[in-house]
Each structure stands twice: as structure tokens, then as C-alpha cells.
Amino acid sequence: MQSNPSSQEVKRYLTNFLPSEALEDHADAVGVVERDRKLQIPPLVWSFAFGFAGGASRTLASFRRSYNSTADKTLSPGGFYQRLTPTLAEYLRDLVECGLDEVAVPHTVSEEFNRFRDVMIADGTVLRLHKLLSEEYEGRREEQAGARLHLLHNVTEQTIDRFSVTDEKRHDSTQFETGSWLEGRLAILDLAYFKYRRFALIDENDGYFVSRLKRSSNPVVTDELREWSGRAIPLEGKKIFDVVDDFCRKYIDVEVEIEFDRREYAGTQSRDMKRFRVVGVRNEDADDYHLYITNLSREEFLPEDLATIYRCRWEAELLFRELKTQYRLDEFDTTKKHVVEILLxxxxxxxxxxxxxxxLVIEHADDNLVFPPERWAATFRSHAQLILYRLSGYLGYSPPPLLDRLIADAQKIHKQRPVLQEQLATAIKPAAEA
Known part of the structure; x- marks a missing residue:
């Protein structure tokens, strides 16, 4: 049994992760804080982190209430909204990028992945926006607005290595950059990222990949990597999809030759060829094969191993589901581009x-305990308001008395907008007087 972290340790851990002084210094550097200094940056940041997680719905009003219950001085609705600026959006993006460089939850993948530096999954999801944002975030259909969040999910460390936000029409594939960062890493890619040149560059950067095989690619088999007894159909020299429907064997394991265009250089574009491995695993229910292309060797990975590896793509789906269900990522009730970015x-x-x-929880828990990401997210969200409250006291902030905050939040804001009782009283009074 490992030691349990105290409440003080949890608060100290979080404030070491995002130190108040660093939050304030960067806010000054990018121009988030105005001269009157009424806006307190640490409570604002923690309110976005925990107020978002704790609320039943995601509204700017709920963020303001979280801030007012944390900071020394409250902000009126107008005072809060006028501080939601494009500069604040850039500031929050910087914090996310900084946080991604620091956070890591190791030892969360199976032992068979230990030979890889990291297991990476690239994926994207569409976020539906108000139609008035169609010029800033062009959707796939006319008069429709949509953003696309692209993530590079690190399955090994259960975090995000890279992210970008584009309009909906931008293809996921354009956001996956190859380079030396791939060395020793395994990239699991779906058909949205299928490109022979991309596979070649991953291989040339000493990385690894597993991808579904696109039917339109139909590469030529150059060698069979597994011997079959009896009257097996010979594959060498044939295109894989031309013969795959005639098979009844459990696995296909072959080498294929692919052709691709190199990137244009000095006005010239050269043609190149490489050989990769294609594996097929029969799906008895559908009476067909799941075909994968990879540069992983047969000596280390059997066909069923590759099918298991590819199923790890479900991790990315779970991550998007966590963002949308637990953190309400797809709730954007605004017509302002920078407010969309702040919420995102x-x-x-x-x-x-x-x-x-x-x-921190894993560090202090018994080694045999497992924390499924979705269950952890629900737990985190349910405790978020309590953590925020205690964090406020730890940081030395003294929010106004609860009754004062209730009065400030519950009173009518717009004097020109009568409530129903006032309308009824106004209509009934002349009749009563008559």
C-alpha cells in the first residue's frame, strides 16, 4: 500500500504544475491583464479548468460564477464578458501547449508496446458551430459552420502530444507532419491519413506505422511471407484486392510493392518505390478480411498482433468522447470566433x-489498481468544484460572502427587460383602478 496524498499535497501539486507567478507573468507578457488589475489571473485560469469540468452545462455564466466564487472580487456579467478577448484565447492556448509538455501518465499500455518509444494515434473530430461563424469556420455544406479539432494522441502517456484547430473543410491528413519526432514511435493511422509517401517518410525517420489498406490502392504482391500447405492460391505478381475475395484462409501475410511521388524539388518531382508488409485477418461475421499495411516485421508481430494493435485506435474515440461528454466540448452557444476558441x-x-x-493518483495508488480514462474523467468532474474551492483558499483568495454572491448572481440584470410578474402587475393595475 502506497501513501495517500493529503489535500495539501494535491493543492501544492496543482499549483506547482501551473504556478501563480508564471500565470501572471505570461498574462502580462501577452497583454491579457488591463491596468486596473481587477481581473485576477490565477482564479480565472483555475475557474476555466475546474468550473468547466464541474458544471452540468457549459455556459459563460457558469464560468463567471466559478470565477466569482474563487477570486477576491467579483465581476459583473458585463465586466466578465468584456475580458473574453482574442488575446485571452491565445493565452489559454499557450497554457494548454505548456501543460502538454509537462503532463505524463506513464505505464498505461500493454507490455507488447514496450519496444516502442510511444504509441501515437492521429485523429480529428468535427465541432458544430453557429451558422453565423461560417465565414471564419467554413463547414462542408453551405450556410453551415464547423471547426475541426485535430489531435495527436499519445496512448503511452494518456495525453495529447499535439493539437490544432481548423475549419471543418480542412482534411485531417494535412495536420499530420512527418519528421525526426517519429523515431522509435508507432503511428496508428486510419484511412483519412492513408498516403504512400507518408508511410515512406515514417519508415525513413525510423518510425513505425500500422494503417488500414485503402481498396483503391490495390498494391502488387511481391512475396508471400507465410507458406500454405495444399492447393493454396499463389499471390506473387497479383494485386491484393483482385484476389482477396477468393480466399478462405484465416490470415494473409505478404510483401507488396508500392509506388509514390516524392515531394517536388527544384521544379522536378521524382517517382519512387518501396516494399511494405500487408496483413489480412479474416472477419468471419462479415465473411471478409481486415487488411493492414505496415513496416512491422513478421518476426516480431504476427497477423493477429497487428489486428490487436490497430484496435488501439479506439483510444482516440474514447478521448473525443471524454472531451464531448465530460467537458462538453461540442457546446458552443456563441457567434464570436474568439469565444469559441476560449471554450475549446x-x-x-x-x-x-x-x-x-x-x-499523482497513480503515483500514490497500489500498483495493481487500474484507472480507466472515462471513469477517471467522471470522477475528476464530480470533484472539480470542491477542488476549486479548496484551491482558492490555498492560494490565499477570499471570495465575497456567499449571500452577497447569491444576491449579485440572482438579481435582474437588464432594467429594460421586465420579468413576468412585473408585466402582469402593469397589466392588472389599470384594470383594478378602473
Whole structure:
């Protein structure tokens, strides 16, 4: 049994992760804080991280209430909203990027992945926006607005290595950059990222990949990597999809030759060829094969191993589901581009802080305990308001008395907008007087 972290240790851990002085210094550097200094940056950041996670719905009003219950001085609705600026959006993005560089929850993948530096999954999801944002975030259909969040999910460390936000029409594939960062890493890719040149570059950077095989690619088999007894159909020299429907064997394991265009250089584009491995695993229910292309060797990975590896893509689906169900990533009731970005980065900030806190939990828990990501996210969210409240006291902030905050939040804001009782009283009074 390992020691349990105290409440003080949890608060100290979080404030070491995002130190108040660093939060304030960067806010000054990018111009978030105005001269009157009424806005307190640490409570604002933690309110976005925990107020978002704790609320039943995601509204700017709920963020303001979280801030007012944390900071020394409250902000009126107008005072809060006028501070939601494009500069604040950039500031929150910086915090997310900084947090991603720090957070890590190790030892969360199976032992068979130990030979890889990291297991990476690239994926994207569409976020539906108000139609008035269609110029800033162009959707796939006319008069429709949508953003696309692209993530590079590190399954090994259960966090996000990279992220970007584009309009909906931008293809996921354009956000996956190859380079030396791939060395020793395994990239698991779906058909949205299928490109022979990309596979070649991963291989040339000493990385590894597993991808579904696109039917339109139909590469030529150059060698069979597994011998079959009896009257097996010979594959060498044939295109894989031309013959795959005639098979009844459990596995296919062959080498294929692919052709691709190199990137244009000095006005010239050369053609190149490489050989990779294609594996097929029969799906008895559908009476067909799941075909994968990879540069993983047969000596180390059998066909069923590759099918198991590819199923890890479900981790990315779970991550998007966590962001949307636990942190309400797809709730954007605004017509302002920068407010969309603030809400989006707030969701990612919640995720980053959640993962950082999970690393502390794992460090102090028994070694045999397992923390499923979705269950942890629900637990984190249910305790978020309590953590925020205690964190406020630890940081030395003294929010106004509860009754004062209730009065401030519950009173009518717009004098020109009568409530129903006032309308009824106004209509009934002349009749009564008559």
C-alpha cells in the first residue's frame, strides 16, 4: 500500500504544475491583464479548468460564477464578458501547449508496446458551430459552420502530444507532419491519413506505422511471407484486392510493392518505390478480411498482433468522447470566433489538468489498481468544484460572502427587460383602478 496524498499535497501539486507567478507573468507578457488589475489571473485560469469540468452545462455564466466564487472580487456579467478577448484565447492556448509538455501518465499500455518509444494515434473530430461563424469556420455544406479539432494522441502517456484547430473543410491528413519526432514511435493511422509517401517518410525517420489498406490502392504482391500447405492460391505478381475475395484462409501475410511521388524539388518531382508488409485477418461475421499495411516485421508481430494493435485506435474515440461528454466540448452557444476558441481551450485545459492529477493518483495508488480514462474523467468532474474551492483558499483568495454572491448572481440584470410578474402587475393595475 502506497501513501495517500493529503489535500495539501494535491493543492501544492496543482499549483506547482501551473504556478501563480508564471500565470501572471505570461498574462502580462501577452497583454491579457488591463491596468486596473481587477481581473485576477490565477482564479480565472483555475475557474476555466475546474468550473468547466464541474458544471452540468457549459455556459459563460457558469464560468463567471466559478470565477466569482474563487477570486477576491467579483465581476459583473458585463465586466466578465468584456475580458473574453482574442488575446485571452491565445493565452489559454499557450497554457494548454505548456501543460502538454509537462503532463505524463506513464505505464498505461500493454507490455507488447514496450519496444516502442510511444504509441501515437492521429485523429480529428468535427465541432458544430453557429451558422453565423461560417465565414471564419467554413463547414462542408453551405450556410453551415464547423471547426475541426485535430489531435495527436499519445496512448503511452494518456495525453495529447499535439493539437490544432481548423475549419471543418480542412482534411485531417494535412495536420499530420512527418519528421525526426517519429523515431522509435508507432503511428496508428486510419484511412483519412492513408498516403504512400507518408508511410515512406515514417519508415525513413525510423518510425513505425500500422494503417488500414485503402481498396483503391490495390498494391502488387511481391512475396508471400507465410507458406500454405495444399492447393493454396499463389499471390506473387497479383494485386491484393483482385484476389482477396477468393480466399478462405484465416490470415494473409505478404510483401507488396508500392509506388509514390516524392515531394517536388527544384521544379522536378521524382517517382519512387518501396516494399511494405500487408496483413489480412479474416472477419468471419462479415465473411471478409481486415487488411493492414505496415513496416512491422513478421518476426516480431504476427497477423493477429497487428489486428490487436490497430484496435488501439479506439483510444482516440474514447478521448473525443471524454472531451464531448465530460467537458462538453461540442457546446458552443456563441457567434464570436474568439469565444469559441476560449471554450475549446478551456476544455483542453480541463483535460490536461485532469491527466496531471491522474499521474499523482497513480503515483500514490497500489500498483495493481487500474484507472480507466472515462471513469477517471467522471470522477475528476464530480470533484472539480470542491477542488476549486479548496484551491482558492490555498492560494490565499477570499471570495465575497456567499449571500452577497447569491444576491449579485440572482438579481435582474437588464432594467429594460421586465420579468413576468412585473408585466402582469402593469397589466392588472389599470384594470383594478378602473
Amino acid at each position: 481551450y478551456a476544455a483542453l485545459l480541463s483535460l490536461v489538468v485532469s491527466r496531471e492529477l491522474l499521474s
